[in-house]
Each structure stands twice: as structure tokens, then as C-alpha cells.
Amino acid sequence: MEIVTTIRHEVLTLPAARLGPDNPLPALRPLDEMHRIEDRDKKDLPRDMARQIGHAPLHSLLPVAVRDGYDRDRAPRSLDALVIENDRLRATVLPALGGRIASLVHKPTGRELLYVNPVFQPANFALNGAWFSGGIEWNIGATGHTTLSCSPLHAARVPAPDGGEMLRLWEWERLRDLPFQVDLWLPDGSDFLHVGVRIRNPHERPTPTYWWSNIAVPEECRVLAPAEEAYLPHCLNGVGGAPIGYEQRLRRVPVPEYDGADRTYPPNSTYAADYFYEVPERRRRWIAALDADGRGLVQTSTDTLRGRKLFVWGRGPGGRSWQQWLTEPGTGGYCEIQAGLARTQLEHVSLEPESEVSWLEAYGPFEAPRDGEWGAVLGEAETRLEGVLPRADVDAAYTAWLPYADTEPGERLAAGSGWGALEVLRAGWKLPGTPFEENTLGEEQQPWLRLLRAGAFPEPPDSRPPGGTLVARHWRDMLETAPATGLTEYHLGVAQWHGGDRAQAVRSWERGLAQDGPSWPVLRCLAVADREERHPERAADRYVLAFDDLCREAGETGDGTAGEWTAVVAALGREAVEALLAVGRTADARSVWERLAPATRERGRFRLIEAGLLLAEGRQTEARAVFDAGFEVADLREGDEVIGRLWARLTDEPLPERYDFRMRATP
Template sequence: MATTVRRTVLTLPAAPVGPPNPLPALRPLDEMHAIDERTRAELPREMARQIGYEPLRTLLPVRVLDGYGRDRAAADLDAIVIENDHLRATVLPGLGGRIHSLHHKPTDRELLYRNPVFQPADFALNGAWYSGGIEWNIGATGHTTLSCAPLHAAVVPAPDGGEMVRLWEWERLRDLPFQVDLWLPADSAFLHVGVRIRNPHEKPAPVYWWSNIAVEEHATTRVLAPADEAWHFGYERSLRRVPVPEYRGADRTYPLRSEYPADYFYEVPPEARKWIASLDAAGQGLVQTSTDTLRGRKLFLWGSGRGGRRWQQWLTEPDTPGYAEIQAGLARTQLEHVRLDGGEEFSWLESYGPLAADPGTVHGEDWGAARAEVEARLADALPREAVDAAYEAWLPCADAEPGTRLARGSGWGALEVQRGGHKLPGTPFDESTLGEEQAPWRELLTSGVLPEPRRVAPPGPSLVAPHWRDMLETAPADPLTEYHLGVAQWHAGDLAQAVRSWERGLALAPSRWPLLRCLAVADQEGGNGQRAADRYLEAFDDLCQERRDDGEAWTAALAALAREAIDALLAADRPADARSVWSRLRPAVRQRGRFRLAEARLLLAEGRPREARAVFDEGFEVADLREGAEILNEVWAATTDDPLPDAYEYRMRPQG
């Protein structure tokens, strides 16, 4: 059959993502992939330089997504299917453009780990993320902020005269447009993926990219890559060079032979072909390969310990198979960012398809022979020269203008194109995509004035790039402008000036709580916990008085502010004030797992450990538990000496 592209609907049990957190993300990133300066000094020079190259201070201008729960109901998800005689790829443009499924038709085998549910969890840089399939991680170390966001999608001409699917968006952490072209030639058993990241600005930009592939994991699953060494990163936040495959008495290329979650960034020689494969007991599975620009390869494993097993259940359903992740990136590790000069671009081609190799050799004790067998079978199925030729064939199509539109992303790219006058052939950011969130910023751009909102509501998102900060500095200094200006100054590292802007705005603000909350965060970062607690309490009082209804936006604001206020008040040893905040929440909010945990902490602070233990015994689920968080076992240990129940076991590293 000729390759076809069609729309469809995928119905899955799904938990809604929920509204964005309206509080600007002022705090430093809580990113697990971090090392100290002493460790960095011992690394190879290029790696150390790229690890230190412009790490993010905050998530701004992106908002945190933490409004989801654990209640799932059947939901219809828009999908795009790309299909030929060999493969059927199912893409979710509304959820980061993720490839949900890659089905090999001749053998009736699914090549990916296909999650049977959509369940957000706190793994993305900005919160909501979900497991399974192939995701496109761009921005900064971690899972992309676009994990649960819509991308633009359209049909474009393919190099072989057929059709391919283009996904594109404006990545806001680094202010860079990117595109992902999915091309399945009519006679091919490999899906080609052309990726381009452009820097339309005059100054260089730090770039991060990792294609993350979830594959089913069994006791006999083995991950192979062309390397004899790897950089091991554990959740103890250590990075060290280790041998492959044996390390500390176990073959770590079998994901279930490790106890705790870990990353293995393979040291692939520069001249070697770039590939990674996950094969089962029969020597069958998925292989990913690429042109040489995509140099890094990685295995992430959950391990066989209690915490890793519990996380896997949490991200899907208890009876589904586990999964590991095989990944490919621009750098050797995910701690690094790569410089992209102004006016330049990165582009490469990836290929995904089935692979069958001799199982005895693949699972034999000779690692070199196992690698050679996989590489030979890959050369038979898709020679290295064929990948390079496909890349050269795709490049002239990268600028082709999209035809039939399949999905719509955000309006932020259109706003940036209007501001900067960028010419981006192949990835149009149409004015028609501008929406309510962009409207006040478009007004600032055209008139020099940030308009007052038409109704009382929590403030909309802030923009923080230098050009927007400059516009805010010259706009009339009303309270809302001072609020957004302070956020932009904070993001730029000008903390003292941010505080001055917020204090000026506070003097005349009809809505005081957004500014008070920003000042409270500044107090916390400055080490003034008691003043931060005072300001949080005042902010919460003001929000309770200002709240207009029980709508989604106000409920999200109240829950987000209450969570921060309770933490600050407990840290300041003021449990009575923390209790007053908790008690003013609506019963439905207090029943959320995050606030059940807060109740247990309150009870402990009030000297009532038995009642705190009872909260755990009744059972609760913290829907937005952060990757690597140990708060559950810490609070449990303060209530009892009993072992932590499996339901609360999420530790990703050894105790101590």
C-alpha cells in the first residue's frame, strides 16, 4: 500500500491535565540531574563546559501544570496515523506530538511501550508528564514543558513524492522554534524523523534535545549500544564513568538487574554509527539510529526495587508490563546544553524500526560479539549510508510550506514572529493562532501599554525575555505592569529590582495577593522565613476576600497559594497559622492527596503523631508527587517506627 496519513480518535482512560498553576514559577528548578562543582571539575573539558552552559534559573515564562488528579475516565484524544505495509505509527499532536504506538504489521508486534492509560505525573520540568511511546524533549535538562501541550501539525510533501506529517512549535524556555517531520516511505520498515531547531535571534542560545523511547521491559530484555563505557548517573546525584556491560557485579544492560533507578549515558566513539536497540529473549525488538549530529545514547531503568516498581504502577496500571527508556540526544549526557549560534540551526534524521538478531549472540557473555551482531543486522535492514541519504533527501523538504492542517498549537510563536519579524519557512506561526493569553502582550507590543483585565481574575502568564522586559520598563507603571515587570526582572537575576517593582505595585494594587506572594518568595530566597510567613498569610487572606466564584481559575489559585503558605508557615514554626490556612480550604480541596499530606504534617507540628499516622492509615495519593521526592517516607518516619507501606514507597535511591 502507499503511505497514508489520516486523522483518528484514540479513546483511553485519562485523568484531565487540569488548569495551569497561576502562580509564576519564581523558584529555582528542582531538577534531579545536577552535580556539584567538585564532580564537574573532574569531567572531560567539553562535557564540563556544556554542563555549566546557561542552566535555567527558573521555568519562566512557562507555567506549572499541577492541577491533575488520579481519577480517570474514558477520553477521546485526537490522533494522526501514518501507515504503510510495514508500520503503523499513531501520533498524539495534542500531547507533545508523542508517538503513542509504532506497530510492526507483518509480525503484529508493538515496538514501543504503549501506555494503556493517560495519567499525568510530576516528571516534566513544569509538572504534568506521562509515560510511554516516543517523546521529543527540547528546552532544558528534563522532560519538556510541552509534554502535555498541543503542537501544530500538518501534511507536507515527503521526499519520495508522498506525504509526511510535520509537527512544530515555539519552545519558550529558550525562545526557539523547532519542527519534527515524520516520514514513512512506501516500501520502508523504518519511520524516518527529520528534526530541525532554529535560532532566529542574533545571540547564541543553549539547546537541549533528547528523543525518549519507551520500550517494554522483561527479565530478558537487553539494551545494546556501540559503547564499552558509560556515564552512570544515580539519584544520589553522582556522575561517574563505568564499564559496560558489567558494573558492580551485575550486567546493567539488562534493566531489571539493577535495584534502583539510574541513567547510563553511553560513551559512543565519534566515528561509530549512532544507534541503540532493545531486544527480547528471541533477539527481537526496536532499534533507533540516526545521522551523527545526534551523538548521545542513553538507557534509563527503573530497577527491580520497591520504589521503581511502585513508580511504574503509578504511571500506568498495576498489571501492565514495565518499561525502560532508550534515548538519543545532542550531547553525551542530559546534564549538558549545546551552543547554537544566532541565525544557525541544528538538523538531523532519526530512524525507528524492527530488528531481529541471533538471540544466542545477543544474550551471550561476549559483549563485543553481541554489539557486532546487532550492528550487522542493522546494516542489513538499514545501512548507515541509507540513513545519510534519507537525511540529504529530507533537507530540501524541511522548508516546504504545510498543506492540510491536522492540529493547532499555541499562539506564543505567532506573538514572537510578530515581535521579531522572523522568517521561518516551513513552520508558519499564523496570526490566527493568537488567543486570549497573548492578547495583552500583543497590545503592549502595538501600543506600549499593558491593558488592565476586563474582569477580576488571577493574573495571566508573564513574559520574561529581554525584549518584553524592556517594553514593560517603558510602559505606564500601573500595579499589573509592575507585577509582570518584577517577574521578568526576577527571571533575569535582578532580584533587588524585582522586589522594588513588586513593592511599588503593592502600594496601589486593588488585588494585593499576587504581589504579596512574589514578595514572600523573595523573602524565602533571602533567608527571611518569618517575614515570608507573614506575607503568605496576608496574601491568603486577601485572596479569600477577592475570590469571585468556585471556578477553575480561582480554585487553582487558592490551592496553589495555600500549599505554599502552609509550607512557609510550618517552616517558620507557626502551626496555628498554617492550620488557619488549611481550615479555610473547601472540603473537596482538603481531600486532595497533597492536602492530606499537609494535614499529617500539621498534626505532627501540633504534637499529635497518632492522628498523623491515622491519616496514612486511611490512605491518600499525592497526585503530583515529584520525581525523586522523599517527603512521604520523611513524614511517615516522624509518625512511627513501622516500615513504610508499599503504597507510599517511591524512593529512587538507597537509604542514607
């Protein structure tokens, strides 16, 4: 039999913003966890769901860096892509951007099955910041968009069960220290892209695990899923009980109609919302989005991937603003249909020691009548799905794929990070199918490789800022036994802080102050500790000292001699100004502001900070002028209403549409 599946390189050129440098300061502040519920709601939930909602929530981003260096200056730029194709489907994958499937085309009809973003525009939606919309993304780690959203994955050719080729993507997820893989397979003549996923826990302890596959589709559709009820995070004080997905209650609501509208049509929602469908235990797992002609995309899977969800932006001004923010004005909107390991994204499942979890997904074109009585619509859709892709065939495909999951990759097509190689070297793990080879170790891993092999942490060359910190218990143990230097005490304190031993972290940082070398890294850590322990004045004092020391280190202009110095001066300056304004020290805040690089002060986030500083100085007219001149806060966080709050302090006028990103109803 002739195999027609091919995998090839391609270069996409599209308007794209720059990612820029990561934030060089360790993420010591607690994670801004929006997706949680109150304990009183748990008593009415299924027992396993209630247990998993309370299981090991993520409290810190460490050791992952915050990605906030991107901008909104889009220009034609090239993105490397891998295309896997047979005679029926063409999938375009972005290995350097989390392995995102950017496009899935059904070749016989020429139909694009996904929402394809015509631009690359990062925004602050991932757990660690930079994320972009469109296509199919693989979310692993913890509640939210993965920290790998804009990071490279390893990619290679691998033999497929039918004798053809699969495209394997794999990487080391650092929040939970878990390796995972995604195998893309197009069986010959199939209208369905098969996706085999495996997450492994090589540790000797159970590890909390999270996975959701998120599929962006045009929002002018009806979403079908085999459920009569859904779990809806909602607002208690919103106008008219308007549902939103970012509050602290969880309600079970009927499907399809709720609060006077059929919510399976995304345009019927005013505000952003998450609908987690309650799929009955023995019912087939699937979800589809169909346009007015009853055509669209269906996703189905083996039963391990049990959850299904619809996310809508809503037709309100905030949802519209966010959609325009993520793409080009005038582009059609989108919603997301999703599939996960648990019922909701509030849950983490436990992966037992030295075990793994795996499943198979299938994506393809689908046609069915979408309008009408819900039960009849679902019945017809399930009959048609069984006709084009029987449930038994999905199970059989999974069984056929699983032995190939351990097959060693062939030709390497893209390179990910070296963090997996470092962990494999440390522990000696054997991970068939996902090699983390020593030749992938890079500059970021070198200091930790030295600690592993020599027992000492090296000083950075050329007086550069300290790099990232590893915080897992085994690395913390190595730091505790390494020779005490200022840099070692700094990294040790970060690891202790992450581990919940805040008092010991402070002692390590204080010891670091007594060592030779720059003091600003530990002074900044101590300032964060003071803010967290509600000592704002002492925090402000330490921020002033830290910023003064940093400017001496980087060069008094604040520009420094390299991009990393510019990034660290901007990051520390932003924190310092905010801390100083919090205690009313406007003169000191102004002093910090004046030493920031001119290019930094022109960035949208810093224009917003400037408006706040001017208002604190009593210069209301000048603060209003900042708004009138216009600015864009590239790293504005989903759900953050900081712009609206500052505007309300300036004027009673309605918030201008260009600044309205509110995701909820207001009384």
C-alpha cells in the first residue's frame, strides 16, 4: 500500500509582534489564581470532582519566568512551521510556539476547520504571560494556558502504526516537572487527524497533572456536546446574574438554555463564560462546532479525556475589545471548544509515581443538522459521528498507536529547551520515545550543570544579571550544601521561598547581603518579602536601595550595555514605582521613573504607570493627557481592571472603548 502522508518544513510570513526578553526577576509573588471556588459549593459536587478541585493548586510560577517583554508593533516576520499532510487533511504546526496547530484544512472541500489568526500577537493570558489566539493548543501544567504557549518544543519524525510517518512533539513541563509528548498522525485516506498524547511521571511521588486541548473556531456557530447540564463559574453581584468565568462560585446549569437564552450559540452570551459540560459516564466523548449550514469541526477521543468545555468571549464591550486586541480589527470573532482530563479546569488529577496517562484524540470535518430540539440534535449528530468515525475505531487507533509511543524519534525537525536533558542527567531516567539529549543543554542550564557536577554554583560571566532559579527539592538540597556565595544564597532563598519556608528564605537573602557582589538581586527579594508580610514602608526602602544598586551596576542611564540589563532595569523600576506610590512617596517614585530608559517610558505599561504617578503628584490634567494621547498596555492581564480604576479616579466620564477590557457586568 502506498503511504501518502508527508511531513515538511514551511515558513509562514505574517504580521507578528516581537516576543522580546523574559522578565529577569524571579516570580516571587503568589500566582494570580482566578479559577477557584468557595468551599460551600463543593458539598454539592461529585466526590471526585470536589477532591480534585482542592488537589495541589499551583501557588507559584517558579521556576518559570514571566514573559512580558513583547510589544504590539506588528511587522511582517517569518515563523517556522511543520506541515503534516495526506490526501484529505493538511495540518500546519508551529513547533517554536508550543506546538500549536495553526491551521487544519480539509483538502477535498478546501475548508479551514479552525479559527486561524491572521497575525501573531502575544497577550497576557498564559500562566506566565505571553499567549496568542487561534488554532489548537496543548495546555499542560496547571489551571490556565500553559507556560509553553510561546516556547519551542522538540519535534521529529516517528514511524506511524500504518507504516507512514507521525510528527512527534515533546518537552519537559517545568511547573510540575513532567515530560509529555504529542504525536500527530494522519492515517492514509482518513478525514481525521489523530493525536496521541502521553504524560509521564518519572518521580517516586504522586504528581498533580492537568491537560486541556483548546480548539479555536469561528464564534458564529452552534456548539454541540453530549450533555444536559454544565458547570458554570459565575458572578454573584453581576447585573442580572450575568455569567462570567472569573469569580468564586460554581453553579450547575441546564444545557442548552440558561438564563433565558440558548448558550450553545456563542453570540447569545453577553459576557465571557466557561461552560464545562457534564458528559454522562458511559457516553462517547466529543464536541463539535457547526456553522449555519451545519458544517464545521468535531473533536472526539478515547474516554480518558473526559471533560468538554465551551468558552465564549461574549458580545459585551470587554469581549469585543479583547478579540480585537488579539488579532486585526474587522476580523471575525472566535470561541473555543475544549477537551480535558477532568470535568473542569478547576481540577488537577493525581498521576501516580512512575506511571503515565495517555489517550487518543481525533479532529476532522463534520456535518449534521445543528438547529432544533436539543435531544434530537444530539441524537442525529452522534449517529452521524458514528458513521464517519466509529467509537470503536478511535479505541482501536489508540491501541495501535500506543506501542509506537516508545519508538525513538528519527530525523529531528525542531529543538526545544535543555531543561529535560538537565533533569534526565540528574536522575538517570530512561524515557523511551522522548529523548532529552545532552546536546540540547544550552546557556541557561550551564550554571546548574556545574552545580550538579562540581557542587558549586558559578558566578555569571561579565557581571551579568543572575539567571533563572531552579526550585525543586533536589536542587534546593544541592544549593544548601554548595559553598556560600552571594549568588548561591540568592538562588537558595528563591527555592526556599517557593517551598513555603519564607523565614529561612529571608535569612538566606540577608546572608547574601553580607557577601561580595551586587546587592540588588537580594534587596529586591527582601522587598517582595516585606510587601507580602505587610511591611510596605520597609519594602519601599529596600526597593530604593535595590534600584540604586542596579543602576550603578547597569550604568547610570538605565540603558545598560545589553538587552538583559534594559529588561531588568525596567522590571525592577516598575515594581519600585508601584511600591513607592503605595506608601505615598511620590518624590522617590519620580526619581526612579526619571532613571528609566526613554524607550522603556514610552511602552504602554509605563505610560499607564506615568498616569498614576502624575495623579499621585496632583497633576490631574497631565494624567488625563496621557489617556487622551493614547497608549496600549501590551501585557494587560485578562480580567485586570487597572485601567478602568485609574480612569475612574480621573473623571466621571464613561471609560473610552479603546480602554474597556472589562470581562464582567458592573452594577
